[in-house]
Amino acid sequence: MPETHAALQEQFEEMPQQKEAATLGMWAFLATEVLFFGAMFMTYLVYRQTYPWAFAEASHHTIVLFGTVNTAILLTSSLTMALAVHAARENNIKWLFRFLAITIFFALAFLAVKGFEYRQDLNEHLWPGPHFRPELPPQAQIFWVLYWIMTGVHAVHVTVGVCLLSTMAWMTSRRKFSDAYYTPVEMTGLYWHFVDIIWIYLYPLLYLIHRYSS
Amino acid sequence: MNSPNVPKKIYLRVWIALLALLLLTWGLAEINLGPFNNVAALGISITKMLLVVLIFMHGRYEKALTWIFIIGGVVWFLIMVDLTLSDYLTRGQVRDRNQSWRHLEQNPPTLQPNTNGEAAR
Numbered sequence: 001m002p003e004t005h006a007a008l009q010e011q012f013e014e015m016p017q018q019k020e021a022a023t024l025g026m027w028a029f030l031a032t033e034v035l036f037f038g039a040m041f042m043t044y045l046v047y048r049q050t051y052p053w054a055f056a057e058a059s060h061h062t063i064v065l066f067g068t069v070n071t072a073i074l075l076t077s078s079l080t081m082a083l084a085v086h087a088a089r090e091n092n093i094k095w096l097f098r099f100l101a102i103t104i105f106f107a108l109a110f111l112a113v114k115g116f117e118y119r120q121d122l123n124e125h126l127w128p129g130p131h132f133r134p135e136l137p138p139q140a141q142i143f144w145v146l147y148w149i150m151t152g153v154h155a156v157h158v159t160v161g162v163c164l165l166s167t168m169a170w171m172t173s174r175r176k177f178s179d180a181y182y183t184p185v186e187m188t189g190l191y192w193h194f195v196d197i198i199w200i201y202l203y204p205l206l207y208l209i210h211r212y213s214s
Numbered sequence: 215m216n217s218p219n220v221p222k223k224i225y226l227r228v229w230i231a232l233l234a235l236l237l238l239t240w241g242l243a244e245i246n247l248g249p250f251n252n253v254a255a256l257g258i259s260i261t262k263m264l265l266v267v268l269i270f271m272h273g274r275y276e277k278a279l280t281w282i283f284i285i286g287g288v289v290w291f292l293i294m295v296d297l298t299l300s301d302y303l304t305r306g307q308v309r310d311r312n313q314s315w316r317h318l319e320q321n322p323p324t325l326q327p328n329t330n331g332e333a334a335r
Contacts, residue, residue, distance in 0.1 A: 024280055031287030038291040045295065046302050064240070071236050075262075079229040082270045089219045186272075193271045200262045203236075204255035208243035212251075 007181045019183045026187045030194050037198055040150050044205060047142045054139035056210035061126055061136070062147070066117040067207040070110050071199060077106035078196045081189045088182035093172060096185070100169040103192070107162045114155055147206055154202060157195045164188045217275030228269045235262050 005015050012018040048055045084099035125133045127148070128141035168188050171177065177185060239258045247254060267273040273284060 023276070024283060027280055027283035028286075031283055031290075034287030034291055035294075038287075038294060041291075042294055042298055046298065049299075049302065068236065068240055072233060075229065075232045075236065078232075078266060078270050079225055082225045083222065086219060086222060086225065190271055193266050197263050197266055200266070201259050204239055204243070204259055208239065208255060210251070211243040212246045 005181050007176075007183075015181065019186075022183050022187055023190075026190045030190065033194060037150075037153070040146065040153070041201070041205075044146050044150070047139075047146070048209075051137075051139040051142065054137045055143045056213065057136060058140035058143035058147075059206065059209035060211075060214040061121075061124065061133070062207045063117055063120060064207050064211070066113055066120075067203055070113050070117075071203045073106050073110045073113065074196045074199050077103050077110070078193050080106065081192045085182070085186050085189050088177055088185050089179055091179035093175070093177065096177065096182075097169060097172045100165055100172060100185075104162055104165045104169065107158055107165065110158055111155060111162075114151065150202055151206070154195070154198055157198070161188075161192050161195055164191060217272055220269065220272070224269060228265050232262055232265060 008015055008018060012021065080099050080102045084096055084103060087093075087095035087099055121127070125131055126144050128144045132141055132144070165188060168185050171184065235258050239255055242254045242258075243251065245251075267284065273281075276284065
């Protein structure tokens with residue numbers, strides 16, 4: 001007997017089929033995101049192998065403590081996101097809402113730390129252009145262009161994540177979800193974990209080049 | 215898809231493993247391992263990604279069709295990396311080893327009439 005639920009769209013037979021289609025669509029979207037960020041990682045790879053010492057020199061000016069703290073914040077937010085989905089599956093709507101709220105808190109904390117970091121980077125003249133730190137080799141500007149673009153685009157993704165998570169929290173408070181229907185929460189989770197994975201790669205590539213020689 | 219609800223304990227363990235790997239990446243970056251610094255950084259990042267994809271994103275419970283999509287983006291990215299680096303990493307190498315083209319520099323072939331630029335003038 002097919003399951004029926006208010007959230008079942010007419011083109012689907014039953015809820016599991018609808019969820020399967022949503023999951024497949026989300027992973028297809030994430031594949032396009034891999035290639036979107038992939039082009040930037042590719043650029044990074046080409047310039048780093050062309051100017052390895054300029055990149056090492058430039059990377060020494062990143063603020064490793066901020067980067068490391070932010071990695072820990074994002075990894076922890078991935079945990080609370082997974083726990084939010086877990087709570088939904090157990091029909092624990094109260095904790096679903098709480099874990100979503102905690103995940104939003106961590107996302108905002110990440111953006112706040114990034115903001116302080118950006119301010120310090122700017123104060124240290126690490127914005128490429130005529131006022132770039134003169135003691136650094138000119139190719140170091142390429143590293144810093146990639147730093148601003150890659151962390152900037154990632155921060156935009158985090159911001160989109162905050163919007164999605166807030167929508168999920170609002171829908172949860174409106175009693176839209178239960179253990180019978182929580183697909184949007186799970187899809188938001190997939191997106192959020194993806195944003196975490198991008199940062200997992202950005203962290204060593206931007207902050208940790210040749211640390212031992214600094 | 216219709217996977218069992220993974221116990222909370224597993225998520226907590228994965229989180230602890232992720233934080234441990236983060237400290238390991240940071241620590242290893244402070245030590246000179248030569249080329250293995252890059253290997254270690256990349257290896258740890260891939261391990262962290264697999265933990266997130268398999269456990270947090272429930273990848274291990276997805277069926278084959280979904281896995282085609284999960285792997286698809288990565289495979290296409292690696293094709294781009296492969297084709298691009300096969301250009302950039304070999305620039306200057308091919309010509310230096312094979313000098314047989316050099317006579318063309320001294321005696322450029324004039325088999326084809328020059329139809330662009332010179333001829334038009």
